[in-house]
Amino acid sequence: MGRGFGVAAAVSHDVIREIASEAEQLGYSSFWCNDTPGADGLAGLAVAASVTERIKLGVGVIPLDRRPADSIADDVSALGLPQDRLLLGIGSGRDARTSKVREGIERLHERVSSPIIVGALGPKMTSLGGSVGDGVLFNWQTPQNARESGQICRDAANEAGRSAPLVMAYVRTALTPQAQERLVTEAGRYSEIPAYAAHFERMGVPAIDTAVSGPDGAALQPALAEHEAALDEMVVRAITADDSAESILELLRACAPQ
Numbered sequence: 001m002g003r004g005f006g007v008a009a010a011v012s013h014d015v016i017r018e019i020a021s022e023a024e025q026l027g028y029s030s031f032w033c034n035d036t037p038g039a040d041g042l043a044g045l046a047v048a049a050s051v052t053e054r055i056k057l058g059v060g061v062i063p064l065d066r067r068p069a070d071s072i073a074d075d076v077s078a079l080g081l082p083q084d085r086l087l088l089g090i091g092s093g094r095d096a097r098t099s100k101v102r103e104g105i106e107r108l109h110e111r112v113s114s115p116i117i118v119g120a121l122g123p124k125m126t127s128l129g130g131s132v133g134d135g136v137l138f139n140w141q142t143p144q145n146a147r148e149s150g151q152i153c154r155d156a157a158n159e160a161g162r163s164a165p166l167v168m169a170y171v172r173t174a175l176t177p178q179a180q181e182r183l184v185t186e187a188g189r190y191s192e193i194p195a196y197a198a199h200f201e202r203m204g205v206p207a208i209d210t211a212v213s214g215p216d217g218a219a220l221q222p223a224l225a226e227h228e229a230a231l232d233e234m235v236v237r238a239i240t241a242d243d244s245a246e247s248i249l250e251l252l253r254a255c256a257p258q
Contacts, residue, residue, distance in 0.1 A: 003228060003257045004058065004235035006032030006170060007248060009039035013047045015245045019252055020048035023055060026256040030056035030087065032235055034170075037066070045086070046079040057085050058235070060137050060170060061119035063093025069104040073111035083114045087166075089137050091119030096195070098128050105132050115166060121199045123152050130156030135166030135232075140190060140210045145203050146230040170237035171227045172211040173220060175251050178241040183211060186239055211239070217254035224255060 005023045007016065011033075020031045031048050035041030041059040048057055062072055072090070076083065088108065092101050105116050105128075118129035120136040129136035130153035138146055150167035157165045174183040187207035190196045200207055212223040228234040236255045240247040 002029040002233065003224070003255075004028055004030030004032055004056070004168075004233055005252055005255070006034055006058070006060065006235045006237045007044075008243075009033045009035055009041040009044045011044070011243045011248070013044065015243065015248065016044050016047045017051050018245045019248050020055070021051040022249060022252060024052045026252065028055060028252075028257060030058050030233060030235065032058040032060050032087075032170075032237075034060050034237070035062045035089075040075075042072075042075050042079055042081065046081055049080075049082055049085070055085070056087055057081065058087035058117070058137075058168075059089050060139075060235070061089035061091035061117070063091050064100060064104045065093030065095045069107035070111070073108060076112055076114075083112060086112075086114035087117050087168075088112060088114045089117040089119055092125065098124050101125065101128060102132050117166065117168065120149070120153075121195060122202075123149070126152045127156040129153050130158075130165045131160040131162070133165070134163075135168060137235075138167075138169035138231075140172065140196065140199065140207055141169050142203055142205060142210055143226050143230040146227065150230065166232050168233040168235060169227065169231055170235050171224065172239050173224065173236045173251065173255060174211065174213045174239040175220075175254060176213045176215060178247075179239050179251075180213070182241060183213060183239045184208065187211065217256075220255055221258060 033041040033044035045057045115134035118133040120126040
């Protein structure tokens with residue numbers, strides 16, 4: 001794989017249709033919709049699937065406390081998502097028990113043929129992604145931490161006698177100055193979530209320092225490459241001044257694989 005591109009599921013379907021098609025043409029290896037309360041990531045991916053043929057389609061991540069495994073599997077089927085292209089990301093949500101996530105993974109493996117990717121911050125979920133899931137999706141992560149956590153995931157898969165897992169991460173990326181305010185707001189919001197606050201404390205960096213920002217592609221590309229070197233799939237998680245096609249396409253093109 002290589003470099004993906006992701007947006008929030010709240011982005012309008014008309015915009016998703018336009019940017020997903022462009023992402024495939026530009027050579028991105030995956031297109032992601034970030035599932036959020038009130039916005040369905042799988043529905044966004046169904047729109048993306050309708051205008052693409054090859055690109056992988058990732059949802060990152062659906063909290064199991066909001067949508068149980070059987071409900072997720074039902075939606076994958078009802079939406080007609082191409083399971084050979086789908087990367088199905090799930091997370092614990094507020095219920096941080098690994099046992100709950102393990103049960104969800106096992107149930108989804110029974111009903112869906114797609115890789116099941118675990119949203120992970122700490123070592124326990126990271127290990128679970130390798131031992132029972134098919135990989136991990138990190139978030140707000142430094143390249144160094146991605147390397148260390150990725151090794152935890154790979155070691156867990158090896159101990160379980162499983163194939164090498166997919167080690168992936170969202171990397172918040174913004175063109176500045178136009179998206180600076182939104183990036184700062186997003187970093188501040190995550191910093192107030194206890195699990196993420198602990199995550200940033202473990203890494204010893206503030207949230208904003210895990211993001212990539214700059215005025216143009218020439219400034220963004222070297223930092224993105226540093227993240228990419230630590231991962232199987234680095235997902236440019238778009239932070240733009242607004243959710244218009246114009247703003248997102250500007251970032252999409254600036255960050256295109258080289």
